[in-house]
Amino acid sequence: MKLSIIGSGYVGTTVAACFAELGHHVVNVDIDDDIVRALNEGRCPIHEPGLAELVERHAGDRLRATTDYDEILDTEATFLALPTPSNDDGSIDLGAMKAAATSLGETLARKDGPHLVVTKSTVVPTTTVDVIGPRIEEASGKRVGEGFDIAMNPEFLREGTAVDDFLAPDKIVLGAQTDRAYEQLDELFAPLVERAGNPPVVKTGISEAEMIKYANNAFLASKISLANDLANICKEFGVDSAEVLETIGLDSRIGSAFLGAGLGWGGSCFPKDTAAIIAAARGRGYEPRLLQAAVDVNDGQPERLLDLLRERIDLGGKRVAVLGLAFKPGTDDVRTSRATLLISSLLDAGAGVVGYDPVATENMRERFPDIEYADSAADALAGADAALVATDWDEFAALDDEFDAMRSPIVIDGRRIVTRREGIDYESLV
Numbered sequence: 501m502k503l504s505i506i507g508s509g510y511v512g513t514t515v516a517a518c519f520a521e522l523g524h525h526v527v528n529v530d531i532d533d534d535i536v537r538a539l540n541e542g543r544c545p546i547h548e549p550g551l552a553e554l555v556e557r558h559a560g561d562r563l564r565a566t567t568d569y570d571e572i573l574d575t576e577a578t579f580l581a582l583p584t585p586s587n588d589d590g591s592i593d594l595g596a597m598k599a600a601a602t603s604l605g606e607t608l609a610r611k612d613g614p615h616l617v618v619t620k621s622t623v624v625p626t627t628t629v630d631v632i633g634p635r636i637e638e639a640s641g642k643r644v645g646e647g648f649d650i651a652m653n654p655e656f657l658r659e660g661t662a663v664d665d666f667l668a669p670d671k672i673v674l675g676a677q678t679d680r681a682y683e684q685l686d687e688l689f690a691p692l693v694e695r696a697g698n699p700p701v702v703k704t705g706i707s708e709a710e711m712i713k714y715a716n717n718a719f720l721a722s723k724i725s726l727a728n729d730l731a732n733i734c735k736e737f738g739v740d741s742a743e744v745l746e747t748i749g750l751d752s753r754i755g756s757a758f759l760g761a762g763l764g765w766g767g768s769c770f771p772k773d774t775a776a777i778i779a780a781a782r783g784r785g786y787e788p789r790l791l792q793a794a795v796d797v798n799d800g801q802p803e804r805l806l807d808l809l810r811e812r813i814d815l816g817g818k819r820v821a822v823l824g825l826a827f828k829p830g831t832d833d834v835r836t837s838r839a840t841l842l843i844s845s846l847l848d849a850g851a852g853v854v855g856y857d858p859v860a861t862e863n864m865r866e867r868f869p870d871i872e873y874a875d876s877a878a879d880a881l882a883g884a885d886a887a888l889v890a891t892d893w894d895e896f897a898a899l900d901d902e903f904d905a906m907r908s909p910i911v912i913d914g915r916r917i918v919t920r921r922e923g924i925d926y927e928s929l930v
């Protein structure tokens with residue numbers, strides 16, 4: 501099939517390259533010239549394992565990029581993979597979605613024949629039907645269900661494993677309203693279903709598909725927060741939280757995934773998606789108390805880490821190494837990473853910060869241009885008064901003699917990744 505994908509960030513680029521790998525012809529539409537140029541030159545605009553190979557393999561052939569919405573006219577379906585960030589009150593900001601829907605509608609006004617529009621972005625229930633569809637109708641002069649169809653296909657990939665997650669999904673969720681839309685979605689996803697060994701394909705309503713995405717993320721985020729709450733209790737009793745959490749994970753009703761206790765969840769999705777669904781629920785008059793508690797526990801973890809440091813040193817004028825800047829290992833994404841919160845608090849307290857990350861330094865430099873960045877963990881530790889571990893990159897597990905070069909070897913580990921050793925004042929958050 502010929503597809504277009506509006507938005508070529510973490511999701512849009514991954515989905516485009518994977519659909520190309522599956523045999524479809526894909527054009528990515530983005531407003532960012534640099535991204536478009538990179539893709540057309542066969543370069544991957546983001547760090548994502550396995551993605552560069554796919555982009556290189558298909559660029560110029562089954563994968564193209566453009567800033568010109570007119571190229572959508574030659575495609576049968578368009579995915580919307582645009583950002584849906586938070587407003588100040590946590591509610592979802594649909595600015596990019598609305599702008600793209602209007603541009604898409606203006607383009608579709610000139611198309612002969614039907615078109616399928618699929619929301620890939622995470623949006624609160626009823627958005628596709630009540631906001632996206634009507635915008636396209638207004639700009640195109642066509643009617644939903646007649647001139648074009650709308651659908652919702654939530655994405656469950658994780659950054660750092662995006663390609664593998666997309667190509668081997670646990671489930672595929674297809675929300676639509678018309679038989680014609682379901683048929684097109686079936687055709688579109690058939691190569692993926694075959695390659696992935698027939699995962700469950702859930703055909704549902706559009707608003708149900710939207711809610712499934714929030715429920716999925718809310719559950720996983722809450723599971724981590726519950727693990728953190730339990731780990732914090734363990735710490736009060738001097739009980740080994742890893743032992744406890746690993747063991748409860750053996751109960752098949754609980755499962756071991758997402759029980760990793762520590763600094764909590766960051767990234768571009770769990771924080772914004774929990775905030776968005778809480779705000780949306782409040783908007784309808786329901787107070788989601790458990791989800792709010794999950795957010796509160798999460799917000800408290802960085803402060804607990806800093807308290808452990810403050811118990812040891814007065815932060816003013818001290819040099820603190822922050823190991824790990826990405827919101828999780830395997831990605832260069834620093835959006836809402838725990839490190840950003842730690843760095844802000846350290847700077848507020850008058851400390852000097854030297855950050856290190858294997859791949860995320862340049863992205864963090866945009867956020868904090870004035871702190872120091874080291875080229876290795878060893879360089880960050882040299883002369884530091886203390887170190888905070890914010891991301892569980894594997895290489896931090898192997899650190900050993902590097903701690904000897906610290907001015908005072910205080911290591912507070914937010915991810916329980918560093919191996920406790922002689923000669924360092926080590927404490928794990930959990």
Ligand SMILES: NC(=O)C1=CN([C@@H]2O[C@H](COP(=O)(O)OP(=O)(O)OC[C@H]3O[C@@H](n4cnc5c(N)ncnc54)[C@H](O)[C@@H]3O)[C@@H](O)[C@H]2O)C=CC1
Nearest residue numbers: 507508509510511530531532582583584596600621622655
């Ligand atoms: N990052 C992730 O791991 C996942 C994200 N999602 C959801 O997918 C959506 C997209 O997320 P990301 O890919 O992370 O966002 P992103 O910020 O990485 O990429 C969005 C892209 O859209 C482009 N864009 C903005 N306005 C545009 C317009 N009017 N026309 C064309 N392009 C435009 C931007 O230039 C950017 O390249 C969000 O709703 C997010 O919640 C869902 C699952 C996983």
Ligand SMILES: O=C(O)[C@H]1O[C@H](OP(=O)(O)OP(=O)(O)OC[C@H]2O[C@@H](n3ccc(=O)[nH]c3=O)[C@H](O)[C@@H]2O)[C@H](O)[C@@H](O)[C@@H]1O
Nearest residue numbers: 655656657658659724758759760764765766767769827828
């Ligand atoms: O909607 C999204 O964007 C995506 O959000 C998450 O994916 P992602 O944010 O890329 O990464 P995760 O692996 O889920 O990690 C999120 C955060 O939780 C933290 N985490 C994860 C697992 C764990 O056990 N403990 C823990 O603290 C990570 O360090 C990270 O900060 C979901 O896992 C994806 O299914 C979803 O598609």
